[in-house]
Amino acid sequence: MAGQDREAVTMNIEAYLFHGPGQPLSLETIEICDPAPGELLVKLVGTGICHTDVSMTAGRRDWGAPTVLGHEGAGHVVAIGEGVEDFAVGDAVVLSFRSCGECPVCDSGHPGYCDEISDLNFSGKRRDGTTPLSRDGKPVMGQFFGQSSFATHSIVHASAAVKVDPSLPLELLGPLACGIQTGAGAVINVLKPDAGKAFALFGAGSVGLSGLMAAKMLGCDPIIAVDVMPERREAALRFGATHAIDPLAEDPVAAIKAITGGRGAAYSFDATSKSAVLAQAFLCLDSFGRCAYVGAHETPDVALNSHRFMRGCTLHGVMEGDSRPRDFIPELIGYWQAGRLPFDQMVSFYPFSELDRAVADMNSGRAVKPILRFDAA
Known part of the structure; x- marks a missing residue:
């Protein structure tokens, strides 16, 4: 893949890989690179499971290479790319979708309809054609909804991250960013x-x-x-x-x-x-x-x-609710804190290792909104 050699691998992570339509997701060790300019490396504490993730495994899209899905992540910033000014290591963040921030639609305040929404969220790659993920030196598709959060760590563009109060139960908040x-x-x-x-x-x-x-x-x-x-x-x-x-x-x-x-x-x-x-x-x-x-x-x-x-x-x-995530996610948190939007009551937590059980419970109606929770250690 063009440009893939520009970054050095920095660490191993655990991630669920999608290998093709109809195949189960497999938990494997892969590599993740340092954040590029404008990006954050986030260690996840929780990630929601959405029907969009499940529909992708059924054949909605095939990237032709192993892919990491997941798009309702929340965690802590552990590294910052060049040029990022609004975040610091240790910040608690909720990860939302990616938009270009430059097209007329984004300028009008409707980033969910961004001209580049498909390429930035569903191509499996950054704008320059690279991916921050690899396995044994070969590219792994990422950047699903700008994050690919079925993994212990995620590379996201800073514009897709929303800083939240660190005193909040961060593992609960990922689904605010999509579902x-x-x-x-x-x-x-x-x-x-x-x-x-x-x-x-x-x-x-x-x-x-x-x-x-x-x-x-x-x-x-x-x-x-x-x-x-x-x-x-x-x-x-x-x-x-x-x-x-x-x-x-x-x-x-x-x-x-x-x-x-x-x-x-x-x-x-x-x-x-x-x-x-x-x-x-x-x-x-x-x-x-x-x-x-x-x-x-x-x-x-x-x-x-x-x-x-x-x-x-x-x-x-x-x-995406025709929302501006940096404004709307804090608004939703305020409604929840006031007892007006009790979304926590539809959440069921599962260990990260039990994605299959979480999906089965969601499909059967036993769970409404499953969240995979990572070991705090």
């Missing part, structure tokens, strides 16, 4: 619901429940959750839903209309990444209703009811 900011941000930053208006959630995983908690915090009523898993419907009721619908037992659109006196929801949020569900989330809206959705659907083609558009309804695709 929680995506769900809560879709509601707080995009839908911006009025209190007392009906809100419908489709998909009560960690992203959807984060949106539901935000809707409750902002005073939506009723709050209706739709999910096929009974465990997730029960979780939705615990986190503030007034109604929970099993879409396998009844038509969710008809049920939402009945709950709202025939009108439909003022706001809906689809967190399933399923085209047929998005169509339902849009169809359930009242006049002038607003639907937000997140995640890459299995097909880009979605059949939507055009009559809803003629009733003034709008559909919003949302990336």
